[in-house]
Amino acid sequence: xxxxxxxxxxxxxxxxxxxxxxxxxxxxxxxxxxxxxxxxxxxxxxxxxxxxxxxxxxxxxxxxxxxxxxxxxxxxxxxxxxxxxxxxxxxxxxxxxxxxxxxxxxxxxxxxxxxxxxxxxxxxxxxxxxxxxxxxxxxxxxxxxxxxxxxxxxxxxxxxxxxxxxxxxxxxxxxxxxxxxxxxxxxxxxxxxxxxxxxxxxxxxxxxxxxxxxxxxxxxxxxxxxxxxxxxxxxxxxxxxxxxxxxxxxxxxxxxxxxxxxxxxxxxxxxxxxxxxxxxxxxxxxxxxxxxxxxxxxxxxxxxxxxxxxxxxxxxxxxxxxxxxxxxxxxxxxxxxxxxxxxxxxxxxxxxxxxxxxxxxxxxxxxxxxxxxxxxxxxxxxxx
Amino acid sequence: xxxxxxxxxxxxxxxxxxxxxxxxxxxxxxxxxxxxxxxxxxxxxxxxxxxxxxxxxxxxxxxxxxxxxxxxxxxxxxxxxxxxxxxxxxxxxxxxxxxxxxxxxxxxxxxxxxxxxxxxxxxxxx
Numbered sequence: 208x209x210x211x212x213x214x215x216x217x218x219x220x221x222x223x224x225x226x227x228x229x230x231x232x233x234x235x236x237x238x239x240x241x242x243x244x245x246x247x248x249x250x251x252x253x254x255x256x257x258x259x260x261x262x263x264x265x266x267x268x269x270x271x272x273x274x275x276x277x278x279x280x281x282x283x284x285x286x287x288x289x290x291x292x293x294x295x296x297x298x299x300x301x302x303x304x305x306x307x308x309x310x311x312x313x314x315x316x317x318x319x320x321x322x323x324x325x326x327x328x329x330x331x332x333x334x335x336x337x338x339x340x341x342x343x344x345x346x347x348x349x350x351x352x353x354x355x356x357x358x359x360x361x362x363x364x365x366x367x368x369x370x371x372x373x374x375x376x377x378x379x380x381x382x383x384x385x386x387x388x389x390x391x392x393x394x395x396x397x398x399x400x401x402x403x404x405x406x407x408x409x410x411x412x413x414x415x416x417x418x419x420x421x422x423x424x425x426x427x428x429x430x431x432x433x434x435x436x437x438x439x440x441x442x443x444x445x446x447x448x449x450x451x452x453x454x455x456x457x458x459x460x461x462x463x464x465x466x467x468x469x470x471x472x473x474x475x476x477x478x479x480x481x482x483x484x485x486x487x488x489x490x491x492x493x494x495x496x497x498x499x500x501x502x503x504x505x506x507x508x509x510x511x512x513x514x515x516x517x518x519x520x521x522x523x524x525x526x527x528x529x530x531x532x533x534x535x536x537x538x539x540x541x542x543x544x545x546x547x548x549x550x551x552x553x554x555x556x557x558x559x560x561x562x563x564x565x566x567x568x569x570x571x572x573x574x575x576x577x578x579x580x581x582x583x584x585x586x587x588x589x590x591x
Numbered sequence: 592x593x594x595x596x597x598x599x600x601x602x603x604x605x606x607x608x609x610x611x612x613x614x615x616x617x618x619x620x621x622x623x624x625x626x627x628x629x630x631x632x633x634x635x636x637x638x639x640x641x642x643x644x645x646x647x648x649x650x651x652x653x654x655x656x657x658x659x660x661x662x663x664x665x666x667x668x669x670x671x672x673x674x675x676x677x678x679x680x681x682x683x684x685x686x687x688x689x690x691x692x693x694x695x696x697x698x699x700x701x702x703x704x705x706x707x708x709x710x711x712x713x714x715x716x717x
Binding site: 325326327328330331334340341342343344345346347348350351354355356358359362403404405406407408409450452453454455459 | 599603624631650651652653654655656657658659660661662663665668670672673679680681682683684695706709710711712
C-alpha cells in the first residue's frame with residue numbers, strides 16, 4: 208500500500224452550537240484546507256462520519272450535504288457510521304483509498320449535533336448503538352454499558368472509584384489548555400467523588416458530556432505530501448470488531464477489540480507501546496480510559512487504575528494520555544471524535560500544541576471505541 | 592428439534608411464555624444465544640434448539656439512574672449480565688431484588704418481563 212500522510216487538520220470549538228452537523232463539518236473542513244495550504248479543488252473524495260443525524264436532525268444523506276455546504280458539491284462522498292468510532296472508521300477508508308492509488312487527496316472527518324434535543328432523547332439515540340432486541344428494552348444506557356465494565360474491573364482487579372476519578376481530574380487539567388475544549392476548568396477529586404451516580408459505579412463526572420462539534424483532516428499520497436513540511440505520516444491503522452452483545456464478551460473487564468486493533472496497528476507500523484510518545488484515547492467514561500491504557504499495552508491488565516492515580520498518564524508522566532483534555536473535558540461530538548483525536552496527535556507531532564505540548568513527541572497513537580465496545584480503531588502516526 | 596430456526600421473534604415469544612431458548616452447534620458443541628446463522632467457533636451451520644433452565648449468577652450489574660426516553664419513570668432500575676448454569680450469558684433487567692443486595696455471584700433466576708408490547712429478559716431471586 209502507498210504511504211499516506213495527514214497534511215491538514217481542522218476542528219470547530221466543541222460545545223453547544225446553533226448550526227447543523229453538516230455546517231459544523233464544513234467549518235472544520237475549511238480550516239483543514241487552510242491548514243493544508245492546498246487548493247480545495249484538489250480534493251478528490253470525502254469520507255464523512257455522523258451517527259444520530261437521522262434521529263436528531265431528520266437528516267440522512269449527509270455526505271453530499273456536507274460537500275455542498277463546504278463548496279465542493281461534485282466530489283464523491285461516503286457516509287460512515289460506527290457509533291462513537293465513526294470518523295476514525297471513515298479515516299481508515301480514506302487511508303485505503305489513497306493507499307490503493309485511487310486518489311491523491313481525500314477529505315475525511317465528521318460532525319454531530321445533539322445538544323438541541325432533550326437529554327432523555329439524546330440518551331435514547333445513543334442507546335441505539337447497542338442491540339435493539341436484547342439490550343435496549345432493558346433500559347441499558349451507554350453509561351450503563353461502561354458501568355458493567357467498571358464493576359467487572361473493580362471485582363477482578365480491585366480498581367476503585369477514586370482511581371477512576373483521577374482520570375477525570377487529569378483530563379480536565381489537560382483540557383484547560385485546549386481552546387477548542389467544551390470545559391476548560393480544573394475539577395477536584397472531591398467534585399468527582401461527590402457527583403451523583405448516573406449508572407453505579409459511574410458518577411456524573413466519570414462521564415463525558417453531550418457535545419456539538421465537527422472535525423476534519425486532509426490526507427494525501429506521498430507524491431503530494433512530499434511538498435508539505437508539516438506532513439505527519441500514517442504509520443498504521445487497524446479496525447477490530449467484537450460481538451455486539453454485552454453478555455457475549457469473553458471478559459467484561461477487558462476490551463478485546465482494543466487489544467486486537469492495537470496489535471494490528473503496531474504490526475503495520477513496526478512499533479510497540481514503548482515507542483509511543485503521546486496518545487489520544489477514547490475516555491468516554493473514566494473506566495474506558497483505564498481499560499484502554501491496559502488494552503493498548505501501556506500497563507498490565509488490572510494496573511491502569513493505579514497508573515492514573517500515580518499520575519503516569521499526565522503530561523510529563525510516563526505516557527501522556529489525552530493532552531487535549533480527552534472526551535471528558537474537550538467534549539464528545541460522537542461523529543467527529545475520531546477525526547478530532549487525529550487532529551490533536553498531528554498538532555502534537557508538529558510541535559504546535561502550545562501549553563499542552565508533549566515535548567519531543569515523535570510517535571503518536573489514536574484509539575477510538577464505538578458503542579458497546581464492538582468497534583475499535585487504533586492508528587499510529589509519526590514524523591520523518 | 593433439528594434445523595428449526597430460532598428467530599428473535601420466536602425467542603421473545605418463548606420468553607413471554609416463560610421459557611429461555613438457546614442453540615447448540617452439533618459440530619463443536621458451542622452453546623449460543625440465538626439468532627446465529629453460523630457458529631462463531633467452527634463456522635458451521637448445524638444448530639439444535641435447546642431449552643435453558645434459566646438459573647444463573649450475576650456476572651456484573653449496574654443501577655441505572657439516568658434513563659433513556661421511555662424508561663425515565665422506572666429509575667432507579669438494575670441491569671445485569673447473568674451467566675446461566677449452562678455456561679452462556681444473557682443481559683436482563685433485574686426484578687424483585689433489592690438494589691442494595693446486588694453483587695457479583697448472586698444467584699438469580701429468569702423471569703419474563705412484559706411492558707406493553709415490549710418483552711425483555713428479566714432476572715429475579717433464585
